[in-house]
Amino acid sequence: MSVDMDTFRGFADQIAQLGRMAEPVDLPDDERVARVKAEFDAKLNQTRATYLESCVHCGVCAEACHFFLETGDAKYAPVRKMDLLQRHYRREHSPMRWLFRLWTQEITLDDLMEWQELVYDSCTECGRCMLVCPMGIDIADVVNVTRRAYARAELVPAELTAMEQEQSQSGNIFRTGPDDLRRIAAELEQEGIPIPIDKEKADYVLVTSAIEILLFKDALRAAARVMNHLGYDWTVQSCAFEGANFGMLSGYEDVQAKLTNRLMGAAVSVGAKTLIIPECGHAYPAARWYGANALGTPLPFEVLHLSEFLGREVRTGRLKLKPIDGKRTVTYHDPCKVGRIGGVFDEPRAVLQAMGMRHRELPDHGVMNFCCGGGAGNFLLNRAEPLRQKTFELKKRQTESVGAEALVTACSSCRMSFLGAADASGGWDRPIESLVELVGEHLGDGLGEQNGIERAVPDRSL
Ligand code: SF4
Ligand code: SF4
Incomplete structure (x- = not known):
């Protein structure tokens, strides 16, 4: 059931070559900067202006971001990832723009090159920081707007450009x-x-x-x-x-x-x-x-x-699963875009329960689950590999802390991120498993075990 690692490494080697397949788009430097600003102008609305006006620079969001937590590097604090849009807003749209222009620098191509790492490699648009921000600022949304501006300026990292170009055509x-x-x-x-x-x-x-x-x-x-x-x-x-x-x-x-x-x-x-x-x-x-x-x-x-x-099929009784042979202790990694962004939390847990799994929740799970580190296309970026490695260490610590024998998830990107990081660090003795693959192996005619779930009290110090 688990993926053959030679196949995985072959696939990872192909991904490592992706950047070379991108067709570069030549644009003058000032045209790139102008396109970014034009896209910012187009995307600035009342909601985003409120985000940019209301940040009190408390720094709370930093403690929510896996990239900041695992590196300790201040440049990965979520608030910094809003900087380009915020500068543009202050200079061109803020009611106080006449004042801000005295000390707020215009965006340059050098800035755009520097921030590329911040809005692609080190933000998976996971949305965790928004949940702790006292002002409710959706930093992932601001990052997403910034990515759209980068696309207008043809400044997207080469691996994602190659994928976008292929998918756009075929x-x-x-x-x-x-x-x-x-x-x-x-x-x-x-x-x-x-x-x-x-x-x-x-x-x-x-x-x-x-x-x-x-x-x-x-x-x-x-x-x-x-x-x-x-x-x-x-x-x-x-x-x-x-x-x-x-x-x-x-x-x-x-x-x-x-x-x-x-x-x-x-x-x-x-x-x-x-x-x-x-x-x-x-x-x-x-x-x-x-x-x-x-x-x-x-x-x-x-x-x-x-x-x-x-x-849903399990809960209605239409899908009946066999209990696994012997109790197995697993934990579930909520993919951010399905869980925190999509609201799907109970259903995968119902499936694990129906298979008689002994399920231990991670210290941070459900709506506060930490991202795999590879979301929003990050799992394809070669240069982001050390960051993914760092965030995997967090997930590894948490998984081991609850005594789980396996990490189950329902996202191929999460699996690829974890598998790649585990392999690069010399392997991990806990398999990273797919929910549907487990289900496929436990299809049955009778009702599954309904009492297998056991919840541990999470240790939040991890
Ligand atoms: S938590 Fe919110 S208000 Fe505080 S620095 Fe981060 S974005 Fe700004
Ligand atoms: S959206 Fe996620 S990855 Fe991006 S800054 Fe916020 S916590 Fe970090």
Whole structure:
């Protein structure tokens, strides 16, 4: 069930080469700066102006950010990541701009190059800092606006540029297309796990990703087994099977909308009642929160993350799971975009419970869970590897502190971040497991154990 590490390392080697595939876009320096400012102007609204006016520089947000906590470096304090937009706001839009201009420097290309690390490598837009800010400032939103400005100026890190350029052209990533989907479907058919591709009508559309086709094949296998086991009318659409959205991750808004529109359009065309997003963190908000805007109408179907779907099926009793052989103590890592941003907390825990897992909560879990360190596309950035390593150490400490034998999650990016960091640090004796893969191995006819959950009192000093 767990991924073969040689396959993982081969995949990681390919990722390490990504930056070379980006087609550079030449622009004069002053044009880049002008584009950033123009995008800031376009995105500044009352809400964001209030954020920028109300920061009291208390520094509380720093203690919420895994990058600051694990490095102790003041440059990674969340408030600093707002600096470019704040400077521009103060000089050009603040009621006190005539005064601010006396000491607030204009943004330069050097600033943009320096802040690139702060808004891509060291911010995963996880949203944890907003929850502790006494003023309720959504720093992740400000970072996201800054990323969009960087995209306008063609200053996105090369790895994300390469991914965005490929997906903008083909809709897919990692050179994986419909033929690869059909190939893996044929392989699974041989195992007795059919994947109905391109049905004209279906109640459920399952989305997958190149990462599942190339690396985490067991996750796709397990999802297909679940859908077949439940006997639902389902399909995967070869014209829109990719859930990842590198328009969203890089900051290219038009590409983001185009990709989301494609997914939504495919679900509409088959008359779907439910669109199921795979174990991918950002694919969930890309579809759930931006889907209707991209389509231009209210969605005629519901959007569920796979972990949400599994939990719902377990809770209604339609999906019956076998208890695992012998008690196993596990902990669950909430992917930020599914948990804190999406509100999906109880469903994956219900699934673990149904398999009779002994579940220990991390000291920080649920809405306050720490990010894997690789979200928002960070897991592809070569230069961010030391930062991911640091944040993995935090997760490792917390996992071991609760005596968990395995770390379970429902996001391929989180798994890749953890696996990469664990491998780089000489390995870890706790497997990093996928929720749906566990489910795929424990499909049963009888009701699962309902009393297996045991909660430890979290040690918040970690
Ligand atoms: S916690 Fe909020 S108010 Fe305090 S420094 Fe951070 S952003 Fe500013
Ligand atoms: S959104 Fe997350 S990663 Fe970004 S500054 Fe806030 S806590 Fe740090």
